[in-house]
Amino acid sequence: MRPTIGQYPATRFRRLRKSDALRRLSQENALSVNDLIWPLFVREGENVSEPVTSMPGVQRLSVDLIVKAAEEAAELGIPAICLFPYTDPDNRTDDCAEAWNPDNIANRAIRAVKAAVPHMALMTDVALDPYNANGHDGLVQDGIILNDETVEALVKMTLAQADAGADIIGPSDMMDGRIGAMRLALEMSGHKDVAILSYAAKYASAFYGPFRDAVGAGSRLVGDKNTYQMNPANADEAMRLIERDLTEGADMVMVKPGLPYLDICRRAKDTFGAPTYAYQVSGEYAMIMAAAANGWIDGEKIMLESLMAFRRAGCDGVLTYFAPRVARILQGKA
Numbered sequence: 298m299r300p301t302i303g304q305y306p307a308t309r310f311r312r313l314r315k316s317d318a319l320r321r322l323s324q325e326n327a328l329s330v331n332d333l334i335w336p337l338f339v340r341e342g343e344n345v346s347e348p349v350t351s352m353p354g355v356q357r358l359s360v361d362l363i364v365k366a367a368e369e370a371a372e373l374g375i376p377a378i379c380l381f382p383y384t385d386p387d388n389r390t391d392d393c394a395e396a397w398n399p400d401n402i403a404n405r406a407i408r409a410v411k412a413a414v415p416h417m418a419l420m421t422d423v424a425l426d427p428y429n430a431n432g433h434d435g436l437v438q439d440g441i442i443l444n445d446e447t448v449e450a451l452v453k454m455t456l457a458q459a460d461a462g463a464d465i466i467g468p469s470d471m472m473d474g475r476i477g478a479m480r481l482a483l484e485m486s487g488h489k490d491v492a493i494l495s496y497a498a499k500y501a502s503a504f505y506g507p508f509r510d511a512v513g514a515g516s517r518l519v520g521d522k523n524t525y526q527m528n529p530a531n532a533d534e535a536m537r538l539i540e541r542d543l544t545e546g547a548d549m550v551m552v553k554p555g556l557p558y559l560d561i562c563r564r565a566k567d568t569f570g571a572p573t574y575a576y577q578v579s580g581e582y583a584m585i586m587a588a589a590a591n592g593w594i595d596g597e598k599i600m601l602e603s604l605m606a607f608r609r610a611g612c613d614g615v616l617t618y619f620a621p622r623v624a625r626i627l628q629g630k631a
């Protein structure tokens with residue numbers, strides 16, 4: 298596109314900003330409930346809603362309350378939720394075997410949600426960190442994160458989630474070769490219509506801090522994730538990763554974190570045209586909530602502005618903890 302600009306006063310940009318009607322008429326992007334994926338944290342128990350201190354307004358919910366949240370999401374028109382497990386400490390081991398247990402907390406929640414709200418698209422998380430004694434996304438040997446052995450474990454985890462009824466598999470682990478391995482396993486096991494939303498460009502970011510509290514992985518993490526997550530200084534590499542994952546069979550791709558990486562979202566959309574998502578991560582959410590709680594910003598306006606920014610950057614959708622709040626506003630139910 299080559300923008301045409303006439304000379305002043307023939308061109309006055311303020312003409313189209315004169316009234317609300319003209320501003321709406323000339324608006325380029327829109328935010329809708331169809332763009333939202335709501336991440337939820339699931340834990341053991343019944344009727345348990347446990348606040349996540351660093352994420353005001355976010356709770357870890359027992360399966361029965363996850364079902365209620367899914368019903369609320371459906372009523373608000375939110376098309377998808379994404380489940381993250383808070384695993385009991387006893388089930389966090391070096392071999393991560395709980396990750397592919399068909400009856401682990403995540404798989405039980407998938408079954409319960411699909412039974413209650415079958416039309417809700419259910420996205421999962423595929424990474425070993427909620428099940429790992431040392432908080433890493435992959436199997437660890439002598440301080441090294443093993444790639445190929447981890448991919449085998451992730452495939453088992455993927456199949457258990459697909460068997461439980463997952464619609465969208467969300468590999469967030471950043472191992473090499475996992476998308477191809479998962480896609481092949483899904484094809485071979487009768488799950489050919491299960492979609493993969495690849496965390497293709499996931500950066501080694503400090504913005505994930507509150508999330509690690511939410512899933513109980515933060516205090517366990519030994520070292521950092523720099524050998525598998527991306528260097529925040531890199532952009533060309535993100536394009537290569539996205540192309541690689543699309544080629545291996547990803548249906549959708551994600552950039553994560555969100556707002557600090559909008560340049561990557563735009564480039565990804567322009568380069569590949571694939572369904573592209575961003576994750577407005579826990580640290581982004583926490584910063585907005587904390588500043589709003591102090592009265593330093595207008596939290597609601599900043600929430601809406603930040604979500605619109607993803608649409609402007611070319612994203613087809615956003616994973617955001619604000620999903621139900623923004624959906625209520627967009628549906629006139631606030």
Ligand SMILES: NCC(=O)CCC(=O)O
Pocket residue numbers: 422424469504505506507508509577578579580
């Ligand atoms: N796989 C999910 C994450 O690693 C973090 C998300 C967040 O910080 O909200």
